[in-house]
Amino acid sequence: PATAAPRNPRLGFTSVAPNTADAVTVPQGYDHRVVVRWGDPVVPGAPEFDFAGQTAEAQERQFGYNCDYVSFVELDNGRGLLWVNHEYTNENIMFAGYSDGAAADLEQIRISMAAHGGSIVEIERVGRTGAWKLVTSGRRRYNRRITASTPMRLTGPAAGDALLRTAADPEGTEVLGMLNNCSGGMTPWGTVLTCEENFNQYFVGGEGAPEDVKPKLRRYGIAVQGDTRAGNRRFDRVDERFDLSKHPNEANRFGYVVEIDPLDPDYQPRKRTMLGRFKHEAANTRITADGRVAVYMGDDERFDYIYKFVSEKRYRKGSRRHNDTLLDSGTLYVAKLTGNSPAEEIDGSGALPEDGEFDGSGTWIPLCDATTSYVDGFTVAEVLVHTRLAADAVGATKMDRPEDFEASPVTGKVYCALTNNSSRTPEQADEANPRANNRYGHILEITERRNDAGATAFGWKVPVVCGDPEDPSTYFSGYDKSKVAAISSPDNLTFDASGNLWIATDGQPGTLDHNDALHAVPVEGKYRGELKTFATVPYGAECCGPFITEDQKTVFIAPQHPGEDGTVEQPQSTWPNGDFPRPSVVSIWHTRGRKIGS
Numbered sequence: 250p251a252t253a254a255p256r257n258p259r260l261g262f263t264s265v266a267p268n269t270a271d272a273v274t275v276p277q278g279y280d281h282r283v284v285v286r287w288g289d290p291v292v293p294g295a296p297e298f299d300f301a302g303q304t305a306e307a308q309e310r311q312f313g314y315n316c317d318y319v320s321f322v323e324l325d326n327g328r329g330l331l332w333v334n335h336e337y338t339n340e341n342i343m344f345a346g347y348s349d350g351a352a353a354d355l356e357q358i359r360i361s362m363a364a365h366g367g368s369i370v371e372i373e374r375v376g377r378t379g380a381w382k383l384v385t386s387g388r389r390r391y392n393r394r395i396t397a398s399t400p401m402r403l404t405g406p407a408a409g410d411a412l413l414r415t416a417a418d419p420e421g422t423e424v425l426g427m428l429n430n431c432s433g434g435m436t437p438w439g440t441v442l443t444c445e446e447n448f449n450q451y452f453v454g455g456e457g458a459p460e461d462v463k464p465k466l467r468r469y470g471i472a473v474q475g476d477t478r479a480g481n482r483r484f485d486r487v488d489e490r491f492d493l494s495k496h497p498n499e500a501n502r503f504g505y506v507v508e509i510d511p512l513d514p515d516y517q518p519r520k521r522t523m524l525g526r527f528k529h530e531a532a533n534t535r536i537t538a539d540g541r542v543a544v545y546m547g548d549d550e551r552f553d554y555i556y557k558f559v560s561e562k563r564y565r566k567g568s569r570r571h572n573d574t575l576l577d578s579g580t581l582y583v584a585k586l587t588g589n590s591p592a593e594e595i596d597g598s599g600a601l602p603e604d605g606e607f608d609g610s611g612t613w614i615p616l617c618d619a620t621t622s623y624v625d626g627f628t629v630a631e632v633l634v635h636t637r638l639a640a641d642a643v644g645a646t647k648m649d650r651p652e653d654f655e656a657s658p659v660t661g662k663v664y665c666a667l668t669n670n671s672s673r674t675p676e677q678a679d680e681a682n683p684r685a686n687n688r689y690g691h692i693l694e695i696t697e698r699r700n701d702a703g704a705t706a707f708g709w710k711v712p713v714v715c716g717d718p719e720d721p722s723t724y725f726s727g728y729d730k731s732k733v734a735a736i737s738s739p740d741n742l743t744f745d746a747s748g749n750l751w752i753a754t755d756g757q758p759g760t761l762d763h764n765d766a767l768h769a770v771p772v773e774g775k776y777r778g779e780l781k782t783f784a785t786v787p788y789g790a791e792c793c794g795p796f797i798t799e800d801q802k803t804v805f806i807a808p809q810h811p812g813e814d815g816t817v818e819q820p821q822s823t824w825p826n827g828d829f830p831r832p833s834v835v836s837i838w839h840t841r842g843r844k845i846g847s
């Protein structure tokens with residue numbers, strides 16, 4: 250924990266005003282620069298981007314689409330490596346005249362597959378500023394593309410189980426590709442955890458899957474009746490494994506936390522089954538009091554759950570090989586949260602209960618460890634592959650779309666973004682999800698017992714209920730609402746070294762009628778709740794990232810899907826170059842070299 254953190258941290262900048270500009274807007278005193286764009290060469294020798302002449306062969310070596318999670322490691326030579334997730338593709342603005350997956354030409358489908366996954370790129374500082382740019386020449390030995398076709402190893406207790414075996418992989422231990430990698434986290438040993446989220450949308454043929462498999466597919470949002478091909482990207486047209494009528498187990502091989510070592514170009518990505526299978530938003534770690542590793546994870550679906558994994562073995566600093574085994578054995582838990590105010594005081598309006606706080610206690614319910622299932626009727630492999638159904642069986646608390654997690658480096662408290670849930674009725678409101686028709690989302694703060702990430706009990710509070718502060722259902726820890734900025738649909742989180750929480754949003758289109766943003770808010774001291782808007786992203790984009798460098802001089806953000814509802818013929822965004830939209834990573838810095846947030 251940082252010792253120099255101020256007792257009453259406060260953010261110095263003046264909020265950026267809400268806007269609908271097709272631009273990145275930063276506060277006075279700050280500047281920004283695009284670091285890397287969709288199509289930029291990644292692998293040495295890759296061709297320059299040619300929008301009208303795209304090929305899969307080129308895309309496999311160029312920066313992919315829809316950048317989401319961003320992390321950064323500094324190298325010895327003053328350069329750095331960026332890891333970036335490529336969550337999904339917007340074919341409507343990638344390809345002229347695109348209508349749907351059924352009509353797409355096969356090369357377009359191959360391009361989409363190659364534009365998924367992730368990128369590792371070497372970047373360098375611009376002068377002595379906090380700006381960074383892509384390294385475009387030289388060896389770039391770490392540069393790498395991961396796609397929907399990259400071979401990955403299944404590890405952990407479910408690897409090799411019958412549920413994971415397919416015709417192409419009778420051993421059930423090697424999968425091609427990762428899909429819909431949304432957010433993620435970095436481990437204390439320097440690897441990236443990149444998380445497969447809405448993998449359901451890539452499969453067809455669910456109506457032809459075996460009857461006993463259908464309820465499991467349905468619980469993960471995979472269509473099992475009617476025309477399951479409509480509206481799909483139709484990867485099955487180039488790779489039959491995406492057709493569940495032929496390969497019903499293929500869907501069981503997606504929905505994992507994937508570990509990748511950015512410093513080892515030969516590292517085969519590992520899908521860590523021990524961390525369960527669901528729509529993983531992110532995975533963020535803390536070290537327990539006795540030296541093991543805890544991983545906090547959200548399942549981004551309305552009424553789904555919060556999870557925690559605690560390793561069996563201890564983290565050993567510097568022992569790369571040992572640490573590569575940490576995520577393969579341990580205990581997987583799901584959270585149950587109980588409010589401390591009478592249920593009748595939580596009416597779904599957002600009005601505070603009489604004790605003045607949405608708060609309570611919680612328990613981590615064990616689902617399984619590497620050898621024992623704690624859920625009646627489920628084997629260990631069934632818990633890990635059908636994790637949602639196991640969590641249903643133990644009565645976990647249904648949350649408002651759990652997204653990113655992040656632990657404060659100052660206090661150890663753990664924060665979760667609950668992005669929204671417009672389906673929650675007043676009767677379904679509870680103290681941890683206190684607002685019905687929760688269009689704008691809220692933030693959850695978890696304090697583990699004795700501040701130990703290995704604890705099985707915790708306390709919790711809701712420090713922020715999002716929205717326009719003029720809306721009476723909002724809450725900013727009691728801070729004067731005339732002094733806070735509007736926020737909708739919190740998604741990705743990070744912390745600065747002073748312990749301020751940074752929140753990127755995904756409320757577009759249409760929850761607050763202005764662009765998504767990166768906000769920041771103190772969560773300790775007398776300015777707790779004083780939320781400000783640090784940057785806004787181009788029209789139609791969500792604000793992904795954010796990542797603040799260790800020297801606190803740069804924040805990286807990743808405007809994802811600018812102009813997502815347009816077409817090539819009628820673009821709704823032309824960011825960043827004035828022609829067609831390109832999801833990109835941006836660095837933001839203070840022009841006088843001050844810390845981000847000053």
Ligand code: FEO
Binds near residue numbers: 432530652740
């Ligand atoms: Fe891909 Fe949960 O956002």
Ligand code: CA
Binds near residue numbers: 605
């Ligand atoms: Ca209470």
Ligand code: CA
Binds near residue numbers: 431432652740755
């Ligand atoms: Ca997200």
Ligand code: CA
Binds near residue numbers: 668755
């Ligand atoms: Ca989101």
